[in-house]
Amino acid sequence: MKARWWVSNSDGTISCSLCFRGCRIRSGSFGKCGVRFNDGVGMVAPWLGRFCAVAVDPIEKKPLLYWRPGSFIYSLGSLGCTMDCPFCQNHHIAFPSKDLYDARLPTLAPSQLVRDIKEAGLSSVAFTYNEPTLQAEFICEAAPLIHDAGCAVVLVTNAAMSRTAAGDLLSCLNTTDAANIDVKAFNPDTYRKLGGDLDTVRANVEAFIAAGVHVELTSLIVPGLNDSAEEFASMVDWIASMSDAIPLHVTRYFPARSYHEPPTNINLMRSLAAIASSKLRRVHLGNIPH
Numbered sequence: 051m052k053a054r055w056w057v058s059n060s061d062g063t064i065s066c067s068l069c070f071r072g073c074r075i076r077s078g079s080f081g082k083c084g085v086r087f088n089d090g091v092g093m094v095a096p097w098l099g100r101f102c103a104v105a106v107d108p109i110e111k112k113p114l115l116y117w118r119p120g121s122f123i124y125s126l127g128s129l130g131c132t133m134d135c136p137f138c139q140n141h142h143i144a145f146p147s148k149d150l151y152d153a154r155l156p157t158l159a160p161s162q163l164v165r166d167i168k169e170a171g172l173s174s175v176a177f178t179y180n181e182p183t184l185q186a187e188f189i190c191e192a193a194p195l196i197h198d199a200g201c202a203v204v205l206v207t208n209a210a211m212s213r214t215a216a217g218d219l220l221s222c223l224n225t226t227d228a229a230n231i232d233v234k235a236f237n238p239d240t241y242r243k244l245g246g247d248l249d250t251v252r253a254n255v256e257a258f259i260a261a262g263v264h265v266e267l268t269s270l271i272v273p274g275l276n277d278s279a280e281e282f283a284s285m286v287d288w289i290a291s292m293s294d295a296i297p298l299h300v301t302r303y304f305p306a307r308s309y310h311e312p313p314t315n316i317n318l319m320r321s322l323a324a325i326a327s328s329k330l331r332r333v334h335l336g337n338i339p340h
Protein backbone atom coordinates (compact mmCIF):
# COMPACT_ATOMS: atom_id res chain seq x y z
CA MET A 51 0.00 0.00 0.00
CA LYS A 52 1.47 3.36 -1.05
CA ALA A 53 2.01 6.19 1.41
CA ARG A 54 0.05 9.37 0.63
CA TRP A 55 0.28 12.99 1.75
CA TRP A 56 3.88 13.72 0.75
CA VAL A 57 5.87 15.43 -2.01
CA SER A 58 9.51 15.20 -3.14
CA ASN A 59 11.70 18.27 -3.01
CA SER A 60 14.49 19.13 -5.44
CA ASP A 61 17.14 18.64 -2.72
CA GLY A 62 16.18 14.96 -2.23
CA THR A 63 14.15 15.58 0.89
CA ILE A 64 10.49 14.68 1.23
CA SER A 65 7.83 16.89 2.78
CA CYS A 66 5.18 14.94 4.62
CA SER A 67 1.79 16.51 5.24
CA LEU A 68 0.05 13.65 7.05
CA CYS A 69 0.18 15.40 10.42
CA PHE A 70 0.56 18.99 11.58
CA ARG A 71 4.33 18.58 12.00
CA GLY A 72 4.99 18.73 8.25
CA CYS A 73 8.36 16.95 8.54
CA ARG A 74 10.97 17.57 5.88
CA ILE A 75 12.74 14.20 5.76
CA ARG A 76 16.23 13.64 4.41
CA SER A 77 17.00 10.56 2.31
CA GLY A 78 17.59 7.58 4.58
CA SER A 79 15.75 9.14 7.53
CA PHE A 80 12.44 8.73 9.33
CA GLY A 81 9.94 11.44 10.15
CA LYS A 82 9.27 12.32 13.77
CA CYS A 83 6.57 9.63 14.02
CA GLY A 84 9.24 6.95 13.43
CA VAL A 85 7.22 5.09 10.80
CA ARG A 86 7.39 7.26 7.66
CA PHE A 87 10.70 6.91 5.81
CA ASN A 88 12.45 8.60 2.88
CA ASP A 89 14.11 5.69 1.03
CA GLY A 90 15.77 7.99 -1.49
CA VAL A 91 13.06 7.34 -4.08
CA GLY A 92 9.95 8.37 -2.19
CA MET A 93 8.04 8.05 1.04
CA VAL A 94 7.58 4.54 2.36
CA ALA A 95 5.52 3.50 5.36
CA PRO A 96 6.63 -0.05 6.22
CA TRP A 97 4.02 -0.47 8.95
CA LEU A 98 1.02 0.44 6.81
CA GLY A 99 -1.50 -2.40 7.14
CA ARG A 100 0.58 -4.17 9.80
CA PHE A 101 -0.84 -4.44 13.29
CA CYS A 102 1.04 -5.67 16.35
CA ALA A 103 -1.90 -5.45 18.75
CA VAL A 104 -5.19 -7.21 17.99
CA ALA A 105 -7.93 -7.65 20.59
CA VAL A 106 -11.65 -7.62 21.19
CA ASP A 107 -12.56 -4.89 23.69
CA PRO A 108 -15.73 -3.63 25.31
CA ILE A 109 -16.65 -0.37 23.58
CA GLU A 110 -16.53 1.38 26.95
CA LYS A 111 -12.75 0.82 26.99
CA LYS A 112 -12.16 3.19 24.05
CA PRO A 113 -13.86 5.05 25.87
CA LEU A 114 -17.19 5.43 24.10
CA LEU A 115 -20.27 5.43 26.32
CA TYR A 116 -22.93 6.75 23.91
CA TRP A 117 -22.17 4.71 20.80
CA ARG A 118 -23.40 1.10 20.66
CA PRO A 119 -23.22 0.74 24.46
CA GLY A 120 -22.64 -2.77 25.75
CA SER A 121 -21.08 -3.90 22.44
CA PHE A 122 -17.65 -5.34 21.79
CA ILE A 123 -15.29 -4.04 19.13
CA TYR A 124 -12.48 -5.58 17.08
CA SER A 125 -9.43 -3.48 17.95
CA LEU A 126 -6.17 -2.97 16.06
CA GLY A 127 -2.99 -1.16 17.05
CA SER A 128 0.20 -0.54 15.13
CA LEU A 129 3.42 1.41 15.67
CA GLY A 130 4.32 5.07 15.96
CA CYS A 131 2.79 8.32 17.11
CA THR A 132 2.47 11.85 15.79
CA MET A 133 2.90 13.34 19.30
CA ASP A 134 5.44 12.72 22.07
CA CYS A 135 3.68 12.60 25.44
CA PRO A 136 6.08 11.77 28.28
CA PHE A 137 3.27 9.96 30.17
CA CYS A 138 2.16 7.74 27.26
CA GLN A 139 0.58 4.51 28.56
CA ASN A 140 1.21 2.75 25.24
CA HIS A 141 4.79 3.93 24.74
CA HIS A 142 6.01 0.40 23.92
CA ILE A 143 4.18 0.63 20.58
CA ALA A 144 3.96 4.41 20.16
CA PHE A 145 7.77 4.68 20.51
CA PRO A 146 8.81 1.10 19.81
CA SER A 147 12.10 -0.61 20.44
CA LYS A 148 14.10 -1.74 17.44
CA ASP A 149 13.12 -5.38 18.12
CA LEU A 150 9.45 -4.60 17.81
CA TYR A 151 10.02 -2.32 14.86
CA ASP A 152 11.82 -5.08 13.00
CA ALA A 153 9.23 -7.76 13.89
CA ARG A 154 8.11 -9.66 10.81
CA LEU A 155 4.39 -9.17 10.96
CA PRO A 156 2.22 -9.89 7.94
CA THR A 157 0.42 -7.13 6.10
CA LEU A 158 -3.33 -7.29 6.55
CA ALA A 159 -5.47 -6.85 3.45
CA PRO A 160 -8.54 -4.64 4.02
CA SER A 161 -10.77 -7.46 2.70
CA GLN A 162 -9.22 -9.85 5.25
CA LEU A 163 -9.92 -7.37 8.02
CA VAL A 164 -13.61 -7.41 7.09
CA ARG A 165 -13.59 -11.23 7.23
CA ASP A 166 -11.82 -11.11 10.62
CA ILE A 167 -14.42 -8.73 12.05
CA LYS A 168 -17.25 -10.93 10.81
CA GLU A 169 -15.62 -14.16 11.99
CA ALA A 170 -15.28 -12.63 15.45
CA GLY A 171 -19.05 -12.04 15.37
CA LEU A 172 -18.58 -8.26 15.58
CA SER A 173 -19.83 -5.27 13.62
CA SER A 174 -17.23 -2.60 14.33
CA VAL A 175 -13.47 -2.09 14.30
CA ALA A 176 -11.36 0.40 16.24
CA PHE A 177 -8.00 1.75 15.15
CA THR A 178 -6.61 2.36 18.59
CA TYR A 179 -3.68 1.78 21.02
CA ASN A 180 -1.32 3.88 18.84
CA GLU A 181 -2.17 6.90 16.68
CA PRO A 182 -4.48 5.78 13.83
CA THR A 183 -3.49 8.74 11.64
CA LEU A 184 -0.43 6.65 10.77
CA GLN A 185 -2.78 4.05 9.23
CA ALA A 186 -4.80 6.66 7.33
CA GLU A 187 -4.13 5.10 3.90
CA PHE A 188 -5.22 1.69 5.19
CA ILE A 189 -8.33 3.15 6.86
CA CYS A 190 -9.32 5.01 3.70
CA GLU A 191 -9.03 1.81 1.65
CA ALA A 192 -10.72 -0.40 4.25
CA ALA A 193 -13.58 1.90 5.31
CA PRO A 194 -15.79 1.40 2.21
CA LEU A 195 -15.44 -2.40 2.53
CA ILE A 196 -16.17 -2.21 6.25
CA HIS A 197 -19.28 -0.11 5.59
CA ASP A 198 -20.45 -2.39 2.76
CA ALA A 199 -20.27 -5.29 5.22
CA GLY A 200 -22.61 -3.42 7.57
CA CYS A 201 -19.81 -2.62 10.02
CA ALA A 202 -18.52 0.66 11.45
CA VAL A 203 -15.16 2.31 12.06
CA VAL A 204 -13.92 3.85 15.31
CA LEU A 205 -10.81 6.00 15.64
CA VAL A 206 -9.14 6.66 19.00
CA THR A 207 -7.00 9.60 18.05
CA ASN A 208 -5.01 12.63 19.14
CA ALA A 209 -6.47 14.53 16.15
CA ALA A 210 -3.05 15.89 15.22
CA MET A 211 -3.46 14.97 11.56
CA SER A 212 -3.11 17.82 9.06
CA ARG A 213 -6.28 19.54 7.94
CA THR A 214 -5.85 17.97 4.50
CA ALA A 215 -5.45 14.46 5.88
CA ALA A 216 -8.35 15.00 8.28
CA GLY A 217 -10.56 16.04 5.37
CA ASP A 218 -9.53 13.00 3.33
CA LEU A 219 -10.02 10.68 6.29
CA LEU A 220 -13.43 12.14 7.04
CA SER A 221 -14.49 11.67 3.43
CA CYS A 222 -14.00 7.91 4.04
CA LEU A 223 -16.03 7.87 7.26
CA ASN A 224 -19.76 8.34 7.66
CA THR A 225 -22.36 9.01 10.31
CA THR A 226 -22.36 5.39 11.50
CA ASP A 227 -18.73 5.83 12.62
CA ALA A 228 -17.29 7.19 15.86
CA ALA A 229 -14.17 8.69 17.36
CA ASN A 230 -12.77 9.27 20.79
CA ILE A 231 -10.47 12.28 20.57
CA ASP A 232 -7.90 13.14 23.22
CA VAL A 233 -7.75 16.84 24.08
CA LYS A 234 -4.47 16.79 25.97
CA ALA A 235 -4.47 20.37 27.23
CA PHE A 236 -6.05 23.69 26.42
CA ASN A 237 -2.90 25.74 26.33
CA PRO A 238 -0.77 26.11 23.17
CA ASP A 239 2.50 26.00 25.13
CA THR A 240 1.55 22.77 26.89
CA TYR A 241 0.55 21.24 23.57
CA ARG A 242 3.91 22.22 22.10
CA LYS A 243 5.68 20.52 25.04
CA LEU A 244 3.78 17.34 24.20
CA GLY A 245 4.78 17.55 20.55
CA GLY A 246 1.31 18.65 19.49
CA ASP A 247 -0.61 21.69 18.30
CA LEU A 248 -3.75 22.96 20.02
CA ASP A 249 -5.14 24.83 16.98
CA THR A 250 -4.87 21.70 14.83
CA VAL A 251 -6.67 19.59 17.42
CA ARG A 252 -9.43 22.16 17.92
CA ALA A 253 -10.00 22.43 14.17
CA ASN A 254 -10.04 18.66 13.71
CA VAL A 255 -12.44 18.07 16.61
CA GLU A 256 -14.78 20.62 15.06
CA ALA A 257 -14.40 18.98 11.63
CA PHE A 258 -15.19 15.49 12.96
CA ILE A 259 -18.30 16.80 14.70
CA ALA A 260 -19.40 18.80 11.65
CA ALA A 261 -18.99 15.65 9.52
CA GLY A 262 -21.55 13.85 11.69
CA VAL A 263 -19.12 11.30 13.14
CA HIS A 264 -20.10 10.44 16.73
CA VAL A 265 -17.41 12.14 18.84
CA GLU A 266 -16.58 11.70 22.52
CA LEU A 267 -13.69 13.65 24.03
CA THR A 268 -11.15 12.58 26.63
CA SER A 269 -9.28 14.92 28.94
CA LEU A 270 -6.49 13.13 30.82
CA ILE A 271 -5.70 15.25 33.88
CA VAL A 272 -1.94 15.19 34.40
CA PRO A 273 -0.54 16.78 37.61
CA GLY A 274 1.62 19.79 36.90
CA LEU A 275 0.73 19.82 33.25
CA ASN A 276 -2.94 20.54 32.53
CA ASP A 277 -4.58 20.45 35.97
CA SER A 278 -5.45 24.13 36.36
CA ALA A 279 -9.17 24.71 36.90
CA GLU A 280 -9.01 27.84 34.77
CA GLU A 281 -7.54 26.07 31.77
CA PHE A 282 -9.97 23.17 32.18
CA ALA A 283 -12.93 25.60 32.36
CA SER A 284 -11.79 27.22 29.08
CA MET A 285 -11.78 23.81 27.43
CA VAL A 286 -15.27 23.08 28.76
CA ASP A 287 -16.52 26.42 27.41
CA TRP A 288 -15.17 25.53 23.98
CA ILE A 289 -16.83 22.09 24.05
CA ALA A 290 -20.13 23.57 25.25
CA SER A 291 -19.99 26.14 22.43
CA MET A 292 -20.21 23.19 19.99
CA SER A 293 -22.85 21.24 21.93
CA ASP A 294 -23.58 20.50 25.56
CA ALA A 295 -24.34 16.92 24.49
CA ILE A 296 -20.74 16.10 23.57
CA PRO A 297 -19.56 13.44 26.05
CA LEU A 298 -16.44 14.34 28.02
CA HIS A 299 -14.35 11.70 29.80
CA VAL A 300 -12.28 13.27 32.58
CA THR A 301 -9.62 10.67 33.11
CA ARG A 302 -7.08 10.06 35.83
CA TYR A 303 -3.40 9.93 34.93
CA PHE A 304 -1.04 7.23 36.23
CA PRO A 305 2.77 7.41 35.95
CA ALA A 306 4.18 5.98 32.72
CA ARG A 307 7.08 6.36 30.31
CA SER A 308 9.22 9.23 31.67
CA TYR A 309 6.59 11.10 33.72
CA HIS A 310 6.68 10.15 37.40
CA GLU A 311 4.30 12.47 39.24
CA PRO A 312 1.91 10.54 41.49
CA PRO A 313 -1.56 9.71 40.11
CA THR A 314 -3.99 12.62 39.87
CA ASN A 315 -5.67 13.55 43.12
CA ILE A 316 -9.19 12.14 43.09
CA ASN A 317 -10.72 15.21 44.78
CA LEU A 318 -9.23 17.36 42.02
CA MET A 319 -10.76 15.01 39.44
CA ARG A 320 -14.16 15.39 41.08
CA SER A 321 -13.91 19.18 41.23
CA LEU A 322 -12.94 19.36 37.53
CA ALA A 323 -15.82 17.03 36.65
CA ALA A 324 -18.14 19.38 38.56
CA ILE A 325 -16.87 22.32 36.47
CA ALA A 326 -17.57 20.30 33.32
CA SER A 327 -21.01 19.22 34.53
CA SER A 328 -22.05 22.85 34.96
CA LYS A 329 -21.87 23.25 31.14
CA LEU A 330 -22.06 19.72 29.68
CA ARG A 331 -24.70 17.00 30.10
CA ARG A 332 -22.49 13.92 29.65
CA VAL A 333 -19.43 14.07 31.91
CA HIS A 334 -17.78 10.89 33.15
CA LEU A 335 -14.82 10.24 35.41
CA GLY A 336 -12.41 7.60 34.17
CA ASN A 337 -9.68 5.50 35.81
CA ILE A 338 -10.94 6.09 39.36
CA PRO A 339 -12.35 3.54 41.81
CA HIS A 340 -16.15 3.64 42.17
Ligand code: SF4
Nearest residue numbers: 066069072073081083
Ligand atom coordinates in the same frame (compact mmCIF):
# COMPACT_ATOMS: atom_id res chain seq x y z
S1 SF4 B 1 3.21 11.72 9.84
FE1 SF4 B 1 3.76 13.62 10.88
S2 SF4 B 1 5.53 13.04 12.17
FE2 SF4 B 1 5.31 11.42 10.60
S3 SF4 B 1 6.65 12.07 8.92
FE3 SF4 B 1 4.59 12.85 8.47
S4 SF4 B 1 4.58 14.95 9.27
FE4 SF4 B 1 6.32 13.87 10.24
